[in-house]
Amino acid sequence: MNYMENENLLPAIWAGMECTISRTHDDFHDQLACGGYYTNDYLDHVLQLNPKAVRFPILWERHEPVQGAAIDWTWARSQLNKLREQGVAPIVGLLHHGSGPAFTDLADPSFPGLLAEYAGRVAQAFPWVQYWSPVNEPLTTARFSGLYGHWYPHKKNDRDFLKMLINQAKAIVLSMAAIREISPEAKLIQTEDLAKTYSSPALRYQASFENNRRWLSLDLLCGKLTEKHPLYNYFIDNGISAADLRFFQDNPCAPAIIGANYYITSERYLATDLANYPVHTHGGNGQHAYADVEAIRVPIKQANGPRVLLQELWNRYQLPIALTEVHLHCSREEQLRWFKYLFDVAAELRNSGVDIQAVTAWAVLGSFGWDQLLTCKSMNYESGAFDISAGYCRITALGTFIKNLPLKSDAYEPLLAMPGWWQRPSRFFKYHNEPLLSNAADIRPLLILGKRGTLGRAFFHICNRRNIHQVSLSRQEADVCEDLSALLKFYKPWAVINATGYVDVDAAEDDPSACENLNTAAVVKLASACQRLNIPLVNF
Known part of the structure; x- marks a missing residue:
């Protein structure tokens, strides 16, 4: 049975749990253990979103901490069987930003074969699973582990970076071969960060290098890294042999679906005018000193954004695409806007002929420590479609929105009609006059009564910070002791906050x-008026 066929006009909804088992020095950190996932069965909650597929981890570090030891599949089997019973396709991941168990690491020459052995064991346990992601984001993991030194084995040079990238890519090829010995119809869904770099004129050479580098994992797997590749000599000059590169030409392993992970930080801008950017963004390449900042914070003249990058991905490989990680750590309104923004981009591209299969609600149970790139022992939590911070699973506004897609929700429309922070002029490091994408006058407001009081002023400032269109009125403008039915009909608010009171x-x-x-009779009168007009009321 092919669970993944999508002949609809809109992309399907997938879901995925942030599941990294990261390693810094000798400390392993398991996202799912931190969230209590192994002891609290949250999968039933995830299935409320009606996903067509779920990215599901059976991670190497957790299941085979000791090489060759017997593996207890009890937990994985119960979860996978639940997905199977619901007709939801699992996309099984084996390594997620990890370096493997303690008996190996990304730079170990034995790493590819060891992961392939584990992949074969997983396939034997679950031969019916059709979709696999043996290694998540190999290029990103190689950069963070081999080039920047954030993750184990904490190297900071091109030679180790490329060695780790080659090892992971080879591990994917060998793992899929091992899986297909058990399940010949197994398909690879290969995830990678969807990135691009822009720059000031003096740094165009660096941006060009990084824009060639961003494709390396997929170029390797698709057998495209030949002697004609612009970075072929970069490999050779850093100790990667021609035989190592020829392996991928002789054993191409093109994905059935490319998983594109797009974040608000995925696009970068390099600038030589350091004084205009925060000190923590300053760095260089030995030739130039420059700031490396989020491109979204700079008024770039070149076409940019997820629509441009997804089109480039399609043009380069002509393979089906899924957005496999869609997540933003921000207020609930911005989370809603971000998901809708990327879903709409995917839908528009799909309708134009780009084969975008799905959009994934990622970090569906939230995540820990990503604000510090998993480098600190103190792990701050950020919610996703669900919030598990209190020890139980609570659906968020984002989860409710995703659950109801593709239906239009009037309850969220006034929030979704306002631009996200990445679309507002305030995002720039330096003020730049840019037209807003919406006209607040056309959007139903949140009505705040009592604007001069402490509570009313607080709501006014919160709404401005979160870009919630509001109208605030004083008692002179709207006396709650009077019948406000006419005023409510005039403003047509989607909700009323009564911040008045004695x-x-x-x-x-x-x-x-x-x-x-004021505190009783007026509130009853206001509540009656709101009830007649079907307007929610919040009173204090």
């Missing part, structure tokens, strides 16, 4: 009737 305790004792009138 808060002077001493005065209330001297004039209890005035206090009762």
Whole structure:
């Protein structure tokens, strides 16, 4: 049975748990253990989103910590069987930003064969699984482990970076071969960061290098890294043999679906004018000193953004694509806007002929420590479609929105109609006059009553910070002791916050009737008016 066929006009919805088992020096950190996933069965909650597929981890470090030891498949089997019973396709991942168990690492020459042996054992346990991602984001992992030194084995040079990239790519080829010995119809879904670099004129050579580098993992797997490749000599000059590169030409392992992971930081801008950018962004390449910043924070004249990058990906490989990680750590409104933004981009491209299969609600249970790139022992939590921070699983506004896709939700429309922070002029390091993408006058507002009070002012500032279109009125503009039906019909708010109230305790004792009138009778009158017009009311 092919669970993944998608002949609909819109991309399918997939889901995935952030599941990294990261290693810094000798410390392993398991995202799912941190979130209590192994002891709390959250999969039933994830399935509420009605995903067509779920990226599911059976990670090497957890299941084979000791080489060759017997593996307990109890937990994995119960989870996979649940997916199978619901007709949801599992996409099984074996290594997610990890370096493998303690008996190996990314630079170990034995690494590819060892992962392939483990892949074969997983396939024997679950021969019915059709979709596999043996290694998540091999290029990104090689950069963070071999070029930047953030993750184990903490190297910082091109030679180790390329060695780790080659090892992971070879591990994917050998793992898929081992899996296909058990399940000949097994398909590879290869994930990678969807990145691009832009620059000031003096750094175009560096941007060009990085823009060739961004394709390396997929070029290797597709057998495209030949002597004509612009970075072929980069490999040779850093100790990678021609035989190592020829292996991929002789054993191409093109993905059935390319998994593109696009984040707000995926596109970068390199600038030589260091004074205009924060000190922590300063670096260089030995030839130039420059700032490396998020491209979204610079007014770039070149075409950019996920639509451009996905089109480039399609043009280069002509293979089906899925957005396999869609997540933003921000307010609930911005999370909603980000998911809708990328879903709409994917839908538009699909309708134009680009084979975009799915959009994935990633970090569906939230994630730990990514604000520090998993380099610190203190792991801050950020929620996703669900929030598990309190020890139980609570669906968030984002989860409710995804659950109802592709249906339009009027409840969220006033929030979704406002541009995300990545679309507003305030995002730039230096002010840049840029037209807004929406006209607030056409959007139903949130109505705040009592704008001069402490509570009303607080809501006003919160709405401005989170770009929630609001109208704030004072008691002189809207006296809650009067019938406000006409005012509500005029503004047509999607909700009302009543921040008015008699808060002077001493005065209330001297004039209890005035206090009762404002805090009780007026609220009843306002609630009745809101009820008649089907407008939600929040009162304090």
